[in-house]
Amino acid sequence: MATSVLARLSFQGEVRAGRTVQARWICNHPMETGFRVDDSGQKIPRNIITQVQCKLNGEVILQVTPGTGWSSPAFLNFEFSVPPQGGTLSVHWLDDRGEQGQVQQNLLLQS
Amino acid sequence: MKGSVWLAGIALWPLMCLAQTAAWPVNPQTSGNAFLPPSLKALQADPGSNPVSLWLDRGEMAWRDTATGPSCASCHGPASSLQGAVVQHPRLSADGRRLVNLEDQILACRTRSGKAQDTLESEEVLALSALLHHSAKGLPWQLQAPSTQQAQWQARLTQGTTLYAQRMGRMNLACVHCHDQNIGKQMRADVISPGHPTGFPIYRMSWQGMGSIDRRLRACYSGVQAQLPPAADPALRDLELFLKVRASGMPLDGPSLRR
Amino acid sequence: MSTALALDRRACLTLLAVSLGGTVRAQELAPESVMAAALRAKSWSSQGIHLEVPPLADTGNAVPLALHIEAPPGLSITQIEVVLPENPNPLALTLQWPQARSLVNFQTRLRLAGTQSVWVIARYSDGSERARSAPTIITSTACLDGT
Numbered sequence: 124m125a126t127s128v129l130a131r132l133s134f135q136g137e138v139r140a141g142r143t144v145q146a147r148w149i150c151n152h153p154m155e156t157g158f159r160v161d162d163s164g165q166k167i168p169r170n171i172i173t174q175v176q177c178k179l180n181g182e183v184i185l186q187v188t189p190g191t192g193w194s195s196p197a198f199l200n201f202e203f204s205v206p207p208q209g210g211t212l213s214v215h216w217l218d219d220r221g222e223q224g225q226v227q228q229n230l231l232l233q234s
Numbered sequence: 235m236k237g238s239v240w241l242a243g244i245a246l247w248p249l250m251c252l253a254q255t256a257a258w259p260v261n262p263q264t265s266g267n268a269f270l271p272p273s274l275k276a277l278q279a280d281p282g283s284n285p286v287s288l289w290l291d292r293g294e295m296a297w298r299d300t301a302t303g304p305s306c307a308s309c310h311g312p313a314s315s316l317q318g319a320v321v322q323h324p325r326l327s328a329d330g331r332r333l334v335n336l337e338d339q340i341l342a343c344r345t346r347s348g349k350a351q352d353t354l355e356s357e358e359v360l361a362l363s364a365l366l367h368h369s370a371k372g373l374p375w376q377l378q379a380p381s382t383q384q385a386q387w388q389a390r391l392t393q394g395t396t397l398y399a400q401r402m403g404r405m406n407l408a409c410v411h412c413h414d415q416n417i418g419k420q421m422r423a424d425v426i427s428p429g430h431p432t433g434f435p436i437y438r439m440s441w442q443g444m445g446s447i448d449r450r451l452r453a454c455y456s457g458v459q460a461q462l463p464p465a466a467d468p469a470l471r472d473l474e475l476f477l478k479v480r481a482s483g484m485p486l487d488g489p490s491l492r493r
Numbered sequence: 494m495s496t497a498l499a500l501d502r503r504a505c506l507t508l509l510a511v512s513l514g515g516t517v518r519a520q521e522l523a524p525e526s527v528m529a530a531a532l533r534a535k536s537w538s539s540q541g542i543h544l545e546v547p548p549l550a551d552t553g554n555a556v557p558l559a560l561h562i563e564a565p566p567g568l569s570i571t572q573i574e575v576v577l578p579e580n581p582n583p584l585a586l587t588l589q590w591p592q593a594r595s596l597v598n599f600q601t602r603l604r605l606a607g608t609q610s611v612w613v614i615a616r617y618s619d620g621s622e623r624a625r626s627a628p629t630i631i632t633s634t635a636c637l638d639g640t
Contacts, residue, residue, distance in 0.1 A: 127357065129291045133282035145598075147282035151292070156604075158581065183591050192577045192585030192604050194555040195442055196285045200600035241543065241561060271551060421635035423551040439552045440634055449640050457636030493551045493634055 128152050130226040132214055138230050140207040146177070147200050148214045148226070154195035172197055174217045179203055180210035205230055258418035258425050266427040267487050269418075274439070278491045285437045286364065286489045289444050293365025296358045303348035306362065313369045320370035321486065322377065324475050330386035333471035337363050337435075337446045354465050360444040363435045364489040371488035375432075375478045394476030397469055403460030409473075424493055430481045431474065433490030440493060447474055525609075529578035532612050532626065539625035541565060544613045546629040553605040553631040560599040562615050569593035572616040575601075579609035593618050605631055 130150035138144055150172070157169025171193070177185040185201055203212065213227035259268050270278065281287045297306045297313050310316055324333040334342075337354050340362050344352050352359050379387035398409045413429035420426075434447040451470045455462050463469055525533075543561040550556045564570045571593045575586040585603055603611070610626040617623070 127292070129288050129295070131282065131287055131291065135282065147280075149283055149285070149288060151285075151288040154604075186589045186591070188587040188589075190582045190584050190586065192575075192580045192582060194602035194604050196288055198283055198600075198602045200283065202598045273547065273557065274551075423632040424634040424636070439555055440638065442554045445640075453636070453638045453640045456639030459637065462639050 128222070128224055130214065130216070130224060132212065132226045132228045134212075134228065134230075138205055138209075138233055140205055140209070140232060142205050143202050144205055144230075145200060145202055146212055146214075148175075148177075148198070150197040150214075150216060150224070150226075152195060152197050152216065152218060154189075154191070154193060154197060156191040158191070170219045172216050172218050175199065176215045177201065177203075178213045178215065180206065181213075205232070258420075260418040262414065262417060262428045263484065264417075264428060265430055265432050265484065265487055266492065267433060267490055269425045269427040270491065270493075274491050274493070284491070286444075286491065289361050289364045289437065289489065290368055292357070292361035293363075293368075296361050297365060306343070313365050316366055317370040317373060318376075320366050321373050321375050324377075324471050324478070326380055326383050326387050326390070330383040332468055333390055333475055335447070335471060335474055336366060337448065338466065338471075340366075354446055354448055357444075360435050360446060363446060364444060367435060367486060368488045370486050372485050374483050374485050375481055377475065377478050377482070390472050391475055391479060393469075394472035394474070394479075397473050398476050403455065403458035405458040405460075407458045409454070429477065430484055431477045432481060432484050433487045433492070435489050436492045437489065438492045444489070447477075526578050528576075528583055529610065532576065532578060532610075532624070535624070537614075537622065537624040539623055542613060542615055542623055542625040544611065544625055544627050546611050546627050548628070549630050549632060550605070552633060553607065555602040556605050556611075556629060556631070557602050558600065558611060560597060560613060562597040562599075562613075564595045564617055568617040568619055568621075569595050570597050570615055571618055573597065573599075574614045574616075575603065576612040576614060577603065577605055577609060578612065580604075580606045605629065607631055 128151055130148060133147050134144050135147065136142065136144040152172050153170065154172065155167055155170040157166065159167045161167050169191070171191055172189055175187040175189070175197070176183050177187075177199075184203055187199065189197070197216075199214070209230040209232045211227050211229050213225055215223065215225040217223045267275070267278070277284055278286075293313075299305055300308070306313075320336060323339065324335040325339075326332075327334050337359055340359050341352055341354060344359065349358070401408045409429065412426050416426050417428050418426065431447055434450070435444050436450060437444050438450075448465055448470050451473055452462050452465065541563040545559040546556055558575065560573070562570055562573065571590060573586075573588040574584060575588075576583050577585045586601065588599065590597070605611075608628075608630045610628045612624060612626045614622055614624040
């Protein structure tokens with residue numbers, strides 16, 4: 124697990140059962156395109172996120188397959204419906220090198 | 235209901251972009267944050283999507299990291315306890331011969347505790363600098379001559395003041411020409427600010443990463459097509475001291491976004 | 494007298510030719526890629542798709558994209574592709590919803606290699622596709638940055 128690649132997951136909107144809430148995910152992956160050349164003239168090998176899975180209580184609700192046209196830091200702002208029992212939203216990423224990471228947030232239902 | 239809010243937001247977007255052509259501040263005591271376009275101001279205000287947030291998280295981890303030697307926390311305690319020291323950098327070295335800024339100090343500490351491969355722009359050094367500057371947010375700069383080395387400190391400040399007004403490069407421009415005489419003027423996608431150091435280290439969109447004041451000053455040298463001084467050049471430290479004295483009383487913004 | 498008139502007419506014709514040639518040359522200054530031309534040539538419906546990119550972006554490194562897509566009645570959105578035809582790898586993002594949705598609100602940031610139209614192609618539960626594009630001009634800061 125790449126320890127230097129961090130991610131943050133946050134919510135915007137009232138977390139109530141049945142409501143639509145915005146999730147914001149940002150991840151410090153370098154998203155190295157493979158087009159850059161370092162100071163000695165060597166091509167810097169490509170290393171981008173190849174897959175992002177957003178899971179609500181373990182079930183994939185959104186899958187993103189990026190190319191080199193995705194910015195760094197990677198940023199997603201998507202909507203989901205809060206299930207009646209609440210639960211956990213988690214975002215999992217995987218990159219070219221096989222490194223992976225995840226971040227999750229509990230959905231604390233507001234009364 | 236939600237859909238119409240989104241639609242309204244999307245419809246207003248072009249107006250927001252047009253708003254960028256509104257007049258920029260011209261007051262010389264304005265932080266660089268006031269010269270950001272609405273999109274970057276909004277990004278800066280939202281920790282959930284601001285790239286700086288991840289650097290702060292990284293800084294927190296690095297502060298407590300014991301993988302390659304004692305952690306910063308083991309000597310210094312919480313990062314917030316150093317906020318007074320942050321606003322006093324650059325400081326004169328013990329021998330009074332050169333100025334040491336916060337990144338130099340972080341680098342020296344890390345080298346001493348076994349992390350010899352770092353440079354001034356290493357990610358961990360920048361993350362720690364971001365964390366420390368964030369902890370000093372709102373505090374004003376407090377640069378003053380140490381009582382036993384007043385002459386040396388004054389010499390450095392005088393040198394910085396001279397450099398600020400000295401023409402250089404193929405463009406034959408001095409810092410004053412842009413940052414005092416042409417505040418608020420647009421240069422392609424950028425807007426000339428007074429050049430205050432309150433937002434460092436900066437996350438620059440064109441760098442797509444974090445950078446120190448040392449790097450930004452070097453970028454200005456290349457901007458006027460002057461020979462780039464090497465990183466940590468004494469001239470850059472003298473300029474930094476001048477800029478912070480010039481910004482006396484202005485509160486720190488903490489690590490900020492720039493174009 | 495007649496020579497003067499002929500010269501006048503010739504001068505006018507020359508001016509006309511130059512101005513027309515000038516217009517053609519201006520169009521040739523920004524050739525679009527084969528993919529961009531192909532996307533434009535396709536006759537897609539764009540109803541229900543709203544996308545916003547800044548008309549003028551400060552940098553190509555992080556261009557914000559906002560999407561609001563409503564599926565036609567009775568259908569749901571299964572996949573969205575974000576295509577940047579002038580980029581070296583034009584397929585920037587593919588978004589898939591295992592539980593298809595009738596409404597999608599989404600924001601992200603893209604890397605654009607240069608001025609172009611950002612294309613969004615939405616696929617629905619019946620296999621049909623709709624698309625819309627929005628142009629953006631990529632600018633950059635003026636000062637050369639040697640660091």
